[in-house]
Amino acid sequence: MDRLDKVISATGKKSRKEVKLLVRQGRIMVDGVPAVAAEMKVDPETAEILLDGEKIRYEKYTYLMLHKPAGVLSAVEDSRQRTVLDLLPQELRRRDLSPVGRLDKDTEGLLLLTNDGALAHQLLRPKSHVDKVYYARVAGELEASDCEAFASGMTLGDGFTCMPAGLEILSPCEALVTLQEGKFHQVKRMLAARGKPVVYLKRLSMGSLRLDETLTPGEYRPLTAEEVEGLRSTVNALISTERQKMRKGFC
Numbered sequence: 231m232d233r234l235d236k237v238i239s240a241t242g243k244k245s246r247k248e249v250k251l252l253v254r255q256g257r258i259m260v261d262g263v264p265a266v267a268a269e270m271k272v273d274p275e276t277a278e279i280l281l282d283g284e285k286i287r288y289e290k291y292t293y294l295m296l297h298k299p300a301g302v303l304s305a306v307e308d309s310r311q312r313t314v315l316d317l318l319p320q321e322l323r324r325r326d327l328s329p330v331g332r333l334d335k336d337t338e339g340l341l342l343l344t345n346d347g348a349l350a351h352q353l354l355r356p357k358s359h360v361d362k363v364y365y366a367r368v369a370g371e372l373e374a375s376d377c378e379a380f381a382s383g384m385t386l387g388d389g390f391t392c393m394p395a396g397l398e399i400l401s402p403c404e405a406l407v408t409l410q411e412g413k414f415h416q417v418k419r420m421l422a423a424r425g426k427p428v429v430y431l432k433r434l435s436m437g438s439l440r441l442d443e444t445l446t447p448g449e450y451r452p453l454t455a456e457e458v459e460g461l462r463s464t465v466n467a468l469i470s471t472e473r474q475k476m477r478k479g480f481c
Contacts, residue, residue, distance in 0.1 A: 235268040242321035299447030304332035339433030340441035359410040368426040
């Protein structure tokens, strides 16, 4: 059971303050009778809630795939620059969505937005080692030795040692980069350390979730049920693997 105003505001349709006014005006019905108070408790999964005769469809969590464009911050808000949430309509901005991980301002590609904090935490925590694949175009020519350096775990100029990563050369100046971590500017720093500075970078996938290439930069769509289940399966598999390693450590 949850408060009526909280249930309706979670859909992004109305704010809690607006719900209070709508209840006083008799415009909200719950299971066929007028709502008596914004604070009344309802079961969001079973209650039929109507606003001006239109059914309110409740979803506990929202999952969006965004094709992040270059020039936009992967942040919830910023007083000076446009953020990924500014690309969404007001109804979605009210749902307390946050980006799962970050892309550099000038990097485009796949960005997951959700209010499912538990799933986001599992995808982002360092021990999860979720694969993230990027398409990179560089200045200079990529060589087999670059692939070997990535695979061995590079140590960058500031002393940070990267986890082993994948570098698949597509052409002399193009490659797919696969990371299991996401340090600040990591792809760019790794390629720059090899003398091949990045001129264009795009994230293609995170775990099982792949960018829908029909989305142009700035466009978004809800995840399908299969895509959400794929992410949950990824997380569950990682947790299971981690527990198995812990059991072996105790044996």
